[in-house]
Amino acid sequence: MTVAVTVALSAAGAQLIPAEYSAVATLTVSPITTSPFSSAAVNQQINITTERAILGSSQVATLAIRTLGHDIGPEELMRHSEVAAPQGSQILEVTVSADTAEKAAARANALASAYLIFRADGAKEIADAFIADLDGQIKEIENKANADSQERQQLWDLRAQRTTLKLVALSPGQVIGLAIPPTEKSSLDTKIFLVGGLVGGLLLGLALSLLRDRWDRKVRFADRLVAATGATVYTLNQDDEEESLRWILRFLTRSYEPNQRPGRPAGFLGLMPADPSVLVLKLRDMAQAHGLDSCTVDKDVLNGQALDAGWPLEIDRIELGSRDLVLMELAEFVAGSRLASISERFLESLVLVVHHKTNIKDVIAVVGQARDLPHMRLIVVFYDGRPRRRATDTPQTTTTPSGTEPQNLKDPSPFESKVSQQDMPVNNPLKSIERKLDAGQRLIAGRKET
Template sequence: MAPSQPPMRLTEVGETIRRRWRVVVASVLVALMGAAGLSSLWPDEYTATAIVSVSPITPNPFGGTSAPQQLNMNTEQQVVRSTEVATAAAELLGSTRYTPRELTTRVSVTSPSDSQILQIAFTANTGARAAAGANAFAAAYLDSRVAGADELAERLISALEDRINELIEQQDDDASESLTAVAVQQQIIELRQQQSSLVTVALNPGRIIESATAPGSPSSPGLPVTLIGGLVGGLLAGIALALFRDRHDRRITHAARLRDLLGGSLVIDGTVESDRDEPYRHALLELTRLHPRSGTDGPVLVALAGPADGQVYEAATCLVEVAHSHRMRARLIDSDRMDMSAVDAGWPGSADVLSDWASDDLVVLDLTMITSRTRRIALARRCHAIMVAATKRSRRKPVQEFVGQLAVAEREIDLGILLPAERRTSAREFSGPKAGSDGMHARRPVPGDAAERSTGWPATIRPGR
């Protein structure tokens, strides 16, 4: 199982967005076009609001209190949106355009905190219908409360009537006691008065304090709002997509990723240099700094590997050419010319270095054609420095495998170089991929002229002096 990647820092997010700006721009453009199309298809809708003041219903006179009942405004909001009120509102509108259930989807109710106010909003395709719908719901809600209040009054009147009848029966039973009869009679009179009040005085459920009027402009979002929403949404989606693609991209794509693959080793980013030779000058400087040599020590041996097809070999030739321009004696040992039996026997050892390349300052061993992991690691361990060259389009897996193999051998990568996407020169022609390649090997170079073929290994590049 691959190790989980660490969370990205803010600077890394910015760099990712900069690298993947095309993804972000494409996402924004798609979102804007979608928003424009949606705005053209989205019908205009209008919203009107009626405001209702809700009054509490008078409590039961037998409850022992004259304070009004406490209203639960959340409950009242649900009552407004009930099917019963919607049915009454549909009857008031006198239209069969919407069913009561559809009407409930077009009404919304809010209530300011610590108040007994309901704000009933209704949405329709015209301002007049929106105002009519809001007023119809307000009236239907109050009618519903009136019906409820009347029902309560009827129950209270009936309860009072039952109590009066009980007192009359008690008065007949206690007719012999004059004082008791007087008290019962007085109580009957008071109950009659309460009953009369309930009959003659209507209970107040509330009132409409502000009727809805037809709005002059639609409440649905217009084109500017829709485009702004599309811009913001597209930008966020584009950033998320860019981060996702970058995090799951199997290619190296940038110098920071190659640096992570190499365990934090120095990586020279050749993609940002206008001078094609500058990355190799930098590499040569770092190699001589890391491995300074005297005239009697022999050359610095550099093992060069990488997953780029042909460009790794080109990087090796460029490094040698830059060394020549610095008046250094340098040569390139092509892996295609190496004697693998000699490699298995321990070549190049210290004796080989001093005998074969005693007058050289730098020897670059191109490992890209070696298919055997064991031989590749053995050669890398015998060199003073190990370089990995890759392009932004190179796959990460071969580099990871090479670094892992070196880690087992307790060797680290000394230097990495991210090559430009375009080739600097066409030093050699390359044939198709070599059979059995594991991804770390470049395409096989075709030997040059007949003299070079007859000379054989090792191929030598020397400065003209």
């Protein structure tokens, strides 16, 4: 989107910027001797930097306007002209830009001619002052009746100097390259604008992505979740949902310590907008299909009052302790001291279920708290609720930092299914467990008959 916008803006800018043409006139600068007392070596020296400044001056621009017919002001002409002087040479190049090729060439030639005229007029003005002085000296010697040989030699030298000064303004320089109307625009082409817009859009998009990733508070991607928490992360894949569920079940039933507490109780805590209820039911069904005696406990039954009263009670421990797997739905208020208490009394594993829109700070807080509990095992289940991929798309994968096998992403959520009536919570936790256990046994029986 960013690239498209920048390319469109660049194309619009290319149309709004007027066309521009540039023409170049080249001229040489000849030495000018304006003093009859200068040496030959000094006479041949030219300060090309000074001459370059003169060519770009307002006086020369004003003089050039007379040739152009006053179709442009001196300030504008100076603003659209540029003078260059190659190093170590006596050459000047004047470049003029205009909205047409003909105007550019005419203005460049006018500036070159105006510079030579200005230089010649300046030299003539200085030379005329010296000529007037020489004329006085010549006349004084000519008026003498008996001039000696020395005075006659001096008269010859004065006349030679006068001739040299008289010719000084005739060769201020020469135009060696007339400006011709260019055939191509000097302004940037539309293609360059489009390429610039494309490159600029890519860079801008990259910068915006980095800023979004830095300031975004959502989980967004499984890799970001792994980097932020360092926890074991399983991601769900609709294309092979059972494979993802088997990995989670493997984690919950795998023995990590020789003296595990009975019942292998696992709590499922969903951080908004993730809801673990259907995940719990599907795991229970899979566990029963694998021959495990499993049951579920609804989060609506495990309210804050029951937890604060010391749940599970002795009768609950006896009943639940006989199961191979107990899956408990935890409400969001089961955090802090309540999570610590139920972990010490009963809970063995915590499955943190998150959504791509879950606030990543909430995940980090719960993960940090769970790691402080001595007997708690933790995994994070990531659900990517963004639009479903096409069948031809290649599933993405992410690898957990703890070395577990890569799991595929899932679309859409398994948590959006409706919970059946038989799994609705009841007032008594054990009655709820029994009803769910009966449902699982019926499911096993049906599969065996099939």
